[in-house]
Amino acid sequence: MKESLMAAVLALTLLFGIPWLTAKEAAAAAPSAQPQAESGDTTAAAGEKDSAIKLKVWNGTEVQEMTMAEYLPGVVRGEMPASFEEEALKAQAVAERSYILYQVAHGPKENHPTADVCMDSKCCNAYVSAEKAAQNWGDTAADNEAKIQKAVQDTDGYVALYDGQPILAVFHSSSAGKTESSGDVWSSDLPYLTAVDSPETGDSVPNYYSTAAFAPADFQTTFQAAYPQADFSGAPDTWIKDLINNGSDRVEKVTVGGVTITGVQMRTLFKLRSASFTVDAAADAVTFHVTGYGHGVGMSQYGANQLAKEGKNWQEILAWYYAGISIETYHGS
Ligand SMILES: [Zn+2]
Numbered sequence: 001m002k003e004s005l006m007a008a009v010l011a012l013t014l015l016f017g018i019p020w021l022t023a024k025e026a027a028a029a030a031p032s033a034q035p036q037a038e039s040g041d042t043t044a045a046a047g048e049k050d051s052a053i054k055l056k057v058w059n060g061t062e063v064q065e066m067t068m069a070e071y072l073p074g075v076v077r078g079e080m081p082a083s084f085e086e087e088a089l090k091a092q093a094v095a096e097r098s099y100i101l102y103q104v105a106h107g108p109k110e111n112h113p114t115a116d117v118c119m120d121s122k123c124c125n126a127y128v129s130a131e132k133a134a135q136n137w138g139d140t141a142a143d144n145e146a147k148i149q150k151a152v153q154d155t156d157g158y159v160a161l162y163d164g165q166p167i168l169a170v171f172h173s174s175s176a177g178k179t180e181s182s183g184d185v186w187s188s189d190l191p192y193l194t195a196v197d198s199p200e201t202g203d204s205v206p207n208y209y210s211t212a213a214f215a216p217a218d219f220q221t222t223f224q225a226a227y228p229q230a231d232f233s234g235a236p237d238t239w240i241k242d243l244i245n246n247g248s249d250r251v252e253k254v255t256v257g258g259v260t261i262t263g264v265q266m267r268t269l270f271k272l273r274s275a276s277f278t279v280d281a282a283a284d285a286v287t288f289h290v291t292g293y294g295h296g297v298g299m300s301q302y303g304a305n306q307l308a309k310e311g312k313n314w315q316e317i318l319a320w321y322y323a324g325i326s327i328e329t330y331h332g333s
Contacts (some may be wrong), residue, residue, distance in 0.1 A: 219286040220239075
């Protein structure tokens with residue numbers, strides 16, 4: 001089950017990865033055990049610290065040996081804007097550390113059979129070196145780099161665990177009021193990836209609401225390329241029927257030309273920013289109105305930023321989005 005979920009995650013990452021620095025615009029738990037340490041007071045044992053965790057990293061050309069302390073800042077630089085709140089950046093660092101250790105525990109991917117992880121947002125994680133980030137950041141480079149390093153170092157060695165194992169800590173850019181259960185997007189339900197409220201709104205998220213419009217002929221061509229049996233013989237306003245939302249306000253299923261597909265399939269086909277959408281079909285255009293960005297599973301990054309602004313710390317943010325986890329240092333399985 002985990003293999004198939006990972007394959008689905010891989011496919012979705014491939015489609016909807018969010019390399020923040022390479023493409024500027026670019027994926028209610030009861031709180032459980034909290035770290036004993038306060039922020040900045042790390043108690044990880046020597047062998048559990050990021051500097052002691054060795055990773056084999058595929059850089060696109062060769063396998064590079066890096067410690068978690070070297071690799072993780074590059075991933076945080078690549079996956080979350082440095083302008084976000086410090087506690088959100090810390091939550092991101094712990095989510096990424098957990099995601100990386102989950103990958104290590106579950107074995108290499110086909111893309112890099114001799115490496116644990118890579119530097120490709122389409123496969124594992126967006127990775128941006130300190131030098132590249134400094135170029136992108138310009139005048140704010142020193143402050144931003146200090147924030148990234150602090151987020152990693154203040155959480156040194158801490159991992160989100162479920163049943164004692166690192167979690168598949170997937171995340172997305174912004175939700176649509178609620179996050180999504182993993183089983184509604186991929187093939188498997190994981191107990192810590194359930195739907196929870198997420199506080200971000202259009203006031204704080206760029207392009208929270210988006211539209212995607214298609215000429216009816218183009219809509220038909222695209223749909224029939226994937227579903228040739230669809231019948232578009234009627235007028236456009238008869239094409240789309242029975243749009244049903246799930247409990248997270250995302251489209252569970254919709255019928256197009258007599259063919260019923262999921263909201264996720266519709267999202268993939270028309271490259272929508274999320275599966276939370278309505279659609280109007282008229283003689284001149286088929287128009288989607290979309291809310292949020294990403295697959296909706298796990299932590300919402302803009303939601304994490306909003307929670308941080310409201311005073312939540314990184315442990316509370318992670319416990320909000322990943323149900324039933326504990327946050328602990330980890331010494332391997
Ligand atoms: Zn990879």
